[in-house]
Amino acid sequence: MRQDVWPICSAYALVGLSFGAIASAHGVPGWVVPALSFLVFGGSAQFAALGIVMAGGGALAAVLAGLVINARLIAHSLAMRDRIGRGWPALWRGHLLTDVNTALALRFDDESDRQAIYDGSGWRLFAVWVISAIAGQWLAGWIGDTRALGLDAVLPAILLALIRPQLADPVTRRCALAGGVLALIVWPVVPPGVPVLIALSGCLLAWPTGKPDRAARP
Amino acid sequence: MSLTWILIVAGLALGTHLMRRAGPWIGRGGRISGPFSQRLFEIAPVVCLFSLALLATLLPESSHGDGPSVARWLGVALAGVLVWRRTSMLSVVLCAAVATALLRLAGLG
Numbered sequence: 121m122r123q124d125v126w127p128i129c130s131a132y133a134l135v136g137l138s139f140g141a142i143a144s145a146h147g148v149p150g151w152v153v154p155a156l157s158f159l160v161f162g163g164s165a166q167f168a169a170l171g172i173v174m175a176g177g178g179a180l181a182a183v184l185a186g187l188v189i190n191a192r193l194i195a196h197s198l199a200m201r202d203r204i205g206r207g208w209p210a211l212w213r214g215h216l217l218t219d220v221n222t223a224l225a226l227r228f229d230d231e232s233d234r235q236a237i238y239d240g241s242g243w244r245l246f247a248v249w250v251i252s253a254i255a256g257q258w259l260a261g262w263i264g265d266t267r268a269l270g271l272d273a274v275l276p277a278i279l280l281a282l283i284r285p286q287l288a289d290p291v292t293r294r295c296a297l298a299g300g301v302l303a304l305i306v307w308p309v310v311p312p313g314v315p316v317l318i319a320l321s322g323c324l325l326a327w328p329t330g331k332p333d334r335a336a337r338p
Numbered sequence: 339m340s341l342t343w344i345l346i347v348a349g350l351a352l353g354t355h356l357m358r359r360a361g362p363w364i365g366r367g368g369r370i371s372g373p374f375s376q377r378l379f380e381i382a383p384v385v386c387l388f389s390l391a392l393l394a395t396l397l398p399e400s401s402h403g404d405g406p407s408v409a410r411w412l413g414v415a416l417a418g419v420l421v422w423r424r425t426s427m428l429s430v431v432l433c434a435a436v437a438t439a440l441l442r443l444a445g446l447g
Contacts, residue, residue: 131427138431152343159351164387169346171390175397179342183349185390189383190354195376197361204362214359270438273410277417277434279391284421286384295381296388303389304396319389326377 125241128220132245133252135163135282138274139170140256145266146174150257157253161215161246164282165189168316171275177313185316196222202231203238216242291326298322409446413438 140153148170156166165186172182197204197214200222204214216239225238260266286292299322303315310318395414398406417434425433 134427134431149340149343152347155347156350159347160354162350162354164383165350165354168386168390169350171394173342173346175393179345179349182342182346183353185386186346186350187353187357188386190350190357192379192383193354193357194360195379197358198364199361201361201364204359206362210359210362214362215355217358268439268442270409270413270435270440270442272407273395273413273417273434273438274431276391276395276414277421277430278427279387279394280414280418280421281427281430283384283387284424286380287388291377292381292384296385299385300389300392303393307393307397315393316386316389319385320382322385322389323378323381326374326381328374 124224125244128241129244129248132163132248135278136249136252137256137259138271138278139163139166140253140258141260141266142256142271142275143170144257144260145271146170148173153253153257154250157250160186161218161249162186162190162193163249164279167275167279167282171279172313172316175312177311177316181313181317185313188320192219193217200225200238203235213239213242216246218242218245220245295322295325298325407438407442407447409438409441412441412446 136157139157143153144150156169160166168185168189169182172185196217196219200217203225204210204217221238221241224241225234228234228237260271263269266272283296287296299319302322303319306318307315391414395410396406413434416437417430420430420433
């Protein structure tokens with residue numbers, strides 16, 4: 121397990137550091153970084169909320185975009201329902217659910233192995249995520265002018281890296297391109313934060329046509 | 339600013355936690371039916387994040403009040419090429435930041 125989890129932990133640490141540093145550089149209140157990282161524990165959704173607020177958007181747009189991004193967790197939660205369970209332990213076991221520990225747990229056949237890898241990788245990733253985000257925040261205060269260091273290019277770069285595996289699928293790529301172009305067209309005329317939500321209509325390009333879908337599922 | 343963030347943290351925390359806990363409540367036999375809705379779960383986040391990446395790159399930053407940054411455009415374009423070639427996350431992040439910083443040092447803004 122160790123050899124699988126630690127490389128993923130270091131990637132989490134890098135994204136967490138960047139999140140804390142970028143949020144702090146944009147004058148986000150100090151309590152927000154630890155609170156979001158602890159309570160939401162979802163890198164893409166946190167970055168999306170941050171990006172929308174940075175673009176001048178409001179709370180509703182930020183929450184909607186974040187929840188659209190996290191909706192995939194419902195599917196993971198179904199697959200992991202025996203790992204999460206019910207009652208009080210489900211409070212923290214559910215909270216540890218990520219793409220990563222779902223994928224790792226599915227690799228094993230034995231129930232107790234699955235539970236061990238789910239819990240073990242889950243709390244490691246959680247700890248790394250929260251600590252690195254706080255460290256990033258502290259680091260940004262230390263280095264001062266983050267713009268001179270090109271930190272504003274890191275947010276889009278990380279977003280692209282996060283979606284790279286899914287972009288291998290041509291249908292997903294087409295939807296993303298259409299949505300992105302649409303967002304750029306509408307942003308001068310709609311309130312801040314709304315372009316990302318309008319971009320979601322790009323998903324309609326995935327509407328099943330008569331032709332068989334050749335896209336490989338990941 | 340502070341109230342906005344209180345609402346965001348509360349909304350995202352509650353919504354995300356409920357989604358994470360949904361599996362055991364939907365129960366056995368529950369699954370997301372229909373090929374299109376299954377695909378939506380995969381595609382919607384990608385569309386959202388990609389458009390956000392484009393906007394964060396091309397739009398002027400409201401908090402700085404200055405114009406669009408050519409240095410950032412080029413830095414992110416380089417990152418895009420590296421991501422496409424499946425370079426490691428660390429190299430992507432470092433190259434994007436260093437390229438943007440150097441271009442700014444050269445006066446591109």
